[in-house]
């Protein structure tokens with residue numbers, strides 16, 4: 001299996017590293033626009049192979065998409081990360097152009113690839129990649145839900161003093177403050193979380209999760225990469241190993257949850273064809289309302305992208 005990661009910055013290099021050391025692909029091609037940057041990162045990861053004992057070949061290139069030809073999966077991480085004081089939506093004008101041109105190059109050389117978008121604002125960059133690629137929605141998706149859920153699970157594990165491995169959860173909606181937590185579907189070793197934690201503590205964890213990305217931006221001056229890079233690699237693994245994992249993934253909704261044409265995080269089954277199935281949960285009225293708010297926000301940013309594209313046409 002061949003996997004390309006576009007953007008050799010913090011998230012892209014972390015993703016490539018996880019793909020290599022866990023031998024998720026035979027070959028990982030790292031692409032960046034900055035001369036020599038991807039080559040250097042790929043060489044460094046390759047030189048770690050004899051120490052950490054893996055044989056995934058890692059190769060770096062500067063903007064040479066011919067080297068990415070026939071990739072099975074492509075992860076797009078290219079684009080600006082936010083700085084303190086910015087929202088993810090503030091990145092739209094710069095990142096839309098980057099995601100569009102990268103996607104054009106990807107489909108030119110790997111028409112059968114499955115594309116995983118990571119660049120922000122995530123839901124709308126998934127939209128950008130989807131309309132540019134013209135691929136079926138099952139093959140263009142965004143990574144955010146695994147990360148948001150992981151933050152929620154990590155905070156719960158800390159609060160309950162249990163292993164994060166035993167916490168199962170799902171979050172839905174856009175990647176941002178309007179994400180939709182689903183405590184009803186959160187369990188700790190099979191036990192509903194509501195039996196183990198006071199409501200106010202759970203609510204505080206949900207609020208912290210919603211601004212989990214911003215918490216890290218404030219601490220580091222740029223956004224996170226270890227968990228995001230690993231989350232993208234986990235999606236690649238589910239696809240290349242046809243694991244049929246159940247993850248929250250951003251996809252174009254086509255009638256599911258009563259929503260049509262908006263890109264939102266929902267639980268899906270991920271396997272060799274990409275999105276094998278969108279799972280429709282029976283949401284209660286409060287959850288439906290939260291999802292509607294999230295839909296409205298993402299749609300506004302999608303409209304902003306349409307305006308940018310119209311102005312550039």
Ligand SMILES: NC(=O)C1=CN([C@@H]2O[C@H](COP(=O)(O)OP(=O)(O)OC[C@H]3O[C@@H](n4cnc5c(N)ncnc54)[C@H](O)[C@@H]3O)[C@@H](O)[C@H]2O)C=CC1
Nearest residue numbers: 007009010011032033078079080081118119120143144228
């Ligand atoms: N979906 C999610 O949950 C997350 C999304 N992100 C987003 O991922 C993106 C990358 O974040 P970082 O890796 O921290 O940024 P970074 O600045 O470390 O790396 C981005 C890389 O993209 C490269 N690049 C820019 N234009 C390019 C082009 N046209 N072709 C190829 N490479 C290009 C840059 O040279 C740079 O090396 C940001 O937009 C960030 O907001 C970050 C974390 C989580």
Ligand SMILES: O=C([O-])CC(=O)C(=O)O
Nearest residue numbers: 082088120213214223224
């Ligand atoms: O917060 C950011 O800008 C990056 C991101 O999406 C995250 O870490 O959740």
